[in-house]
Amino acid sequence: MNVSESKVIPVSAPLPAKAAARVAPGTQPATALVLRILRGREGWLFLAGLLLLWQLASTHLHLSSKYLFPTPWVTLRALWVSLPELLKGTVSSFIILVPAYLLAVFAGIAWGLLVGTTPALHRMFAAFARLASPVPPTVYIPYAIALLPTFRTAAGFVVFIGVFWPVFLNTTSGAAALPQRYRDNARILGLKKGEYLWRIVFPAALPHIFSGMNVGLVFSFIMLTVAELFGASAGLGRFVQYYADYADYPRMVAGILYTGLVVLLAIELLERLKKRALFWVK
Amino acid sequence: MSQAITAAPEITLGRTDYGLILQQVSFEYAGVRILEDVHLAIPAGQFVCLLGPSGCGKTTLLRLIAGLETPAAGAITSHGESVTGPSLERGVVFQDYSLFPWMSLRENVSLAIAKARPAMTQAERQIQAEEYLQLVGLQDAWRKYPGELSGGMQQRGAIARTLALGSPVLLMDEPFGALDPVNRVKLQDLLLAIWSGSERKKTVVFVTHDVEEAIYLGDRIIMLGAAPGRIIDDITVDFPRPRARHALLDSREFQALRGRVAAKFHEDLIRRLEAETAIHGVAEGI
Known part of the structure; x- marks a missing residue:
């Protein structure tokens, strides 16, 4: 839902002072940017991770019948x-x-x-x-x-x-x-x-x-x-x-x-x- | 110490000429004597300040007059009628949080009007509520809720609501105690202007621990000593009104009055300390 925002900001864009201050010296600007985009969206990230886990479990684990555990x-x-x-x-x-x-x-x-x-x-x-x-x-x-x-x-x-x-x-x-x-x-x-x-x-x-x-x-x-x-x-x-x-x-x-x-x-x-x-x- | 005033009121004036009469009033809480033998007659229209240190029972005395508490002994009459509980005859302004935060200023004042004048329609009540708010300088804030207002504005609102009750007796419990000095001065002047501006002056009992406030506002100062609370002095303040604050504060008479108050409190403090030492002395002997 916030994809457009992340696309607009170029990697080389200067970070706002507040965000820049939080980044440890030596961190790559790209990593800093990713961290910045993720800030405040950890909940969605977790849900996406859960969905991925579900997908992997239902296709790769073969726990039991695939009818019991649909993708x-x-x-x-x-x-x-x-x-x-x-x-x-x-x-x-x-x-x-x-x-x-x-x-x-x-x-x-x-x-x-x-x-x-x-x-x-x-x-x-x-x-x-x-x-x-x-x-x-x-x-x-x-x-x-x-x-x-x-x-x-x-x-x-x-x-x-x-x-x-x-x-x-x-x-x-x-x-x-x-x-x-x-x-x-x-x-x-x-x-x-x-x-x-x-x-x-x-x-x-x-x-x-x-x-x-x-x-x-x-x-x-x-x-x-x-x-x-x-x-x-x-x-x-x-x-x-x-x-x-x-x-x-x-x-x-x-x-x-x-x-x-x-x-x-x-x-x-x-x-x-x-x-x-x-x-x-x- | 207070000659004519503590004499039996029936003799000097008819009962109804007095706004409030307290006869041998005492109060206990959890077995501790808070107030002892308070005898006080307040003529209608008088502005009386109850002055005393914290813990002297001045708030309790005000609550007794309001009818929020019942005395352990003694009797209280208000305009000739015995006080048995709260009544619209006696409006109260508390130190803070008097207004209901879920009602707008106008709703707060309207509620008081609805109780005091039930025959009024809602539209009339609202118009009148706005008039009372105008009286305290809040005409533009009638839509606001108490939480959106400063402490000074909230107290103005509380005063407007109490005035809306139309009570002949106004009881105020350190109403400006939580305000900054500037607002405090403004509200003191506002209160005096409203009080002296009305045709039939209200009987005011104003609790404070601020000597200057008591002298500036009051016709009379009732000093309370602590442990147990009782009247230790009854001072008539006869500075002419309207009072000019700065001239008054600088005057020799004001200084003398303040000196008298300070000396009286000091005397009470010494008495209390001596009483404590006496008890200790006895205890050590055992």
Whole structure:
């Protein structure tokens, strides 16, 4: 992506003072130039190296059947061919994930703000939260599927649980950690409980809330894809499971890569939302 | 030491002529006596400075008057009403971070207006908020967030918000303590201009540890001694207003007043040291 930049700069071009100073005496200008171009792009370099390693491993190692370990190129083709199916799977997954995630975020924030600011509620709920929150939500999956009428409600329930706890716990600690000066100012202004929660405690706790939402987001994908391995008829986790069952490993690997990409995008989206919402944090 | 003023207020004036009355107020925290037997009557419209070294309980006294803390003993009345908690009758400006950083200046002031005058529409509130910001010289910064402002500008904003409450009593806890000298002087003058410019003067209680600031601003200085905090002197500052800062600072009367304050603090310090030695003496005997 930055090829044009590296082409434009002639090898003999004088280095900027800052870069030149960093180069040890005696280093060849060409080496210095390469180092300079690579600076800040180490991540891409690593990915390229990984891709190369994958290519070499899949063509030269003969670990097992080549169907089990497809080359990058074969995987890419499988990805391209499966794209319509993957997109349909994404829609199907998101129909469960998005409402369950939003509902859990809403419930986690609302309840977390109340519990975090009301000592009696905190005393009432803390013991239960300590007991229930560490249970890995994946263990609910078989029961949820048996208990709830449709797969969607069951998967939605498990996603909800997976998102609710991190959001709730972070919101509670954020609300409880409200600096005294904000509390004093709110009292001086005579804010009522509702206003106080919405206009003071909620924004003040937002940094905590966002870290809870971030953990919850990753969790929600884990919960959903695991649930889909159990009993879905469509979706991302289902896609991977389906082609693994038919030993179509290029498509399966493509499904894994695609899922990773979707999660990455979702996290990026949340990160942007966070930057906008927390503009006031120094 | 303070003759007429500490006499029972009911006798000299009607209760409502006083902005604030504190009767035998004491306060304890974790078993330690912070304030002892504070007896103070402040007429409405008076500018009172609470002056004392750090740890003397002057901030605690202000928080008690604000209703943010409850006294262990004694009673506080504000304009004839007993203080049981915070009230819009008593606006407070803290030393720093009074404004909510997630609200713009105008939103911060608007919030106060919404609480003080709930009948107003949002548009009216915003216009009025801008007027209050203009009063403190922030008319061009209403869109800004506290994090984008200097300490001096933030304190101007905090003053605007407190004024917007329209409280007859204004409590200020070292509001200019974190500012550089230039801004400090500017804000002192701004505060005096607003205070003396208003039709019905607000009752101001201004906490500071800066002697010059106390003399320049106050009608009266209440000196607090430490351990436990209590009133050690009550000084009337009768320099005519408006006060010319430089002429005042150079005047013989100012120097005399400062000398009196310094001597009083010294006396309190000696008393404290002697008390400590006495305790040590007893302890050594055991």
